[in-house]
Amino acid sequence: MSPNGQDPPPSPRFTTGPLRWRAAVPQHRSPGGSRIGSALAALVLLVVVVAAGGLVVGTELNDDRRFREFVASGPVGEPVSAHTVDLTVLGARTAATIVEEPGFIPRDTAGVWVLVRIRALAQREPVSIGYAAVRDSAGREWSATERVEQPLVGFGYQLEPGIPVEAEVVFEVPREVATDLTVRLGDAGVDLRMQTVAEVPVPVDEAAVAAGLAATEPLVLADPELVIADPQVLVGTEGNGR
């Protein structure tokens, strides 16, 4: 107590070592309300971090998306490059019944046959068309049929560089999707990861479907043919013409 009856103001305290001034602190711990607030803030922050992590995990691409195929699209009649092979969709036919050759067993279907005529040209090395499918706008996919021998699809036929080959690829699809198809072709097999796929709309309309289904005779599959009328295609890799 000072002589004038008042408490002296808190005096600065000095610590050992370098001279440092520290103001007097009433108490080092924060009041209880502040502690609860800090705990709540930490809890909220934790929840936010966990929720954000969950969102990141939820939006992360799965392997199917991360390694999905590269798609090269093009119109009918134009070559589309599927990396090692150029593919051109030339046209399409439809039928209720097909036959591989006259005299063979006719093959009917619960839907409709779609025969897509393509021209394939290997670019730099021998390749095969290991993947052939049609897909509708809803994402459903039909692989090339195994009920008839596919001359150009599979690893039994090897395209030689610079020599175009034309053939039909045969699909069996429900009637209702026959006019809503895109043909997908590539040199990959079953595993399309990181592969290139050529995509071209299948030129089939309602009239063509109706005509195909109305035909009384089985449609005979066209034989594959080499397109070598223009000798230039044999010495380069640019030519696609006959």
Next chain:
Amino acid sequence: MPREPGGRPGADRRSLATPLRLAGVGVCVLVLVVAVAGLAGGLERVPAPQLPVVAVDEVSEGEPWNVTVTAAHLFRELGDYSPVDEDNHWLVIETNVEVTADESRGDVSSALYPWGVEGLVSEFKLTGLEEGAFGADEVLLVRDSTQVGALHPGLVERVVFLWEQAGDAPVPTEVTVRIVSMTLRESTLSGHMEWLDPEPRARVTVPVRDRRDES
């Protein structure tokens, strides 16, 4: 008795007494819960859930295929398809199958299997299914008697499944067929979306018509 400096006699024992007492109470509560659960029947074996029954000619809807079992036969031969052993015969399950997946499927032979039939010669054990689930030796399209390579979305196909049965095995007068479903999910091994977890989803009991003398 020597004492730790600053320690009090019996302090360690007292510090252990409370946790031990709590642990004892916990064990007693646990034993009581198990006993009550046991008395209430909680420890009895639970019978495996019965598969839903589907009638003959009724569609079993699901993924990746809808299946309708329509008939069952015994044949000595079926077209060009003969059993490996000439003393054996075919058990033939006749079906309609529609792929409901978004892509063509080449594993239709896994769509169903007969259950409890003795003498099946097949060694094609269906992966991921119960012991005794054997895949068909042949799967044929009825429309042209060709082997099924793949079936395609949205196309209902009449398909027959053939199992070779030993000639000296009991001839079934009816057969229970279990229909398999699968789930499209991300594989924990490959990271890709795959059809996994096959399991029976329905059962059909179908009379077997013995037609071994017809073939």
